[in-house]
Amino acid sequence: MNSPGLSAERTALAWRRTAVAVTVVGALFLNHAVNSGWRPAAIAPVGAAIASAVLAGVSYLRNRGLRTGRYSCSSRIVAVTAVAVVAIAVVAAAIGFTDPLP
Template sequence: MSAPAIARDPGLATERTALAWRRTAISAIASATLFTKVAAEGGIGWRPTGLLPLGAAVLMMLVAAIALARSRSLHRGAHRGTAPLLLLVSAGVAAVGLAAMAMVLVHRA
């Protein structure tokens, strides 16, 4: 027995979703670049506050990789469940937001 073929959605909803994932990847790469710039120019060393921007940059590159993989799979017509991906991306973005707030609060004091 062969596996059932995945039906391809001929509508534009899949295309819009794939483009949204691609935009998420682009914005995550831009955020990672800015966090790397903050770490390089900040002169904050290897203290925990210096590691926050580097950790945020790595996390945003992971988000970008997930988003790009999802965009490509949608372009190929794979319509699997996205709940684990959405949860992972949401948790990553929330963690980066918390790290950014922590950096601002620590450097204001």
């Protein structure tokens, strides 16, 4: 039988995985910006890296809140997270189409 604590634990782990994943994606965006040279086109990956860092922070704070027993969820947090993930994916796709690997 599931207790309310287990679902909160699973949700906290999902937020932690999100934080780790967007941290890695942000590092990859920065790596792309540095390796491709600091030209004006590097603004997009640097912006996506900053958005990834903010999203990682939000995900970490949500994970920490769930672990300390603050279960209230703002639908705004989930909506902002979804929009940020889609925006970062669009930037990644644009980079892939406009600056493919040699």
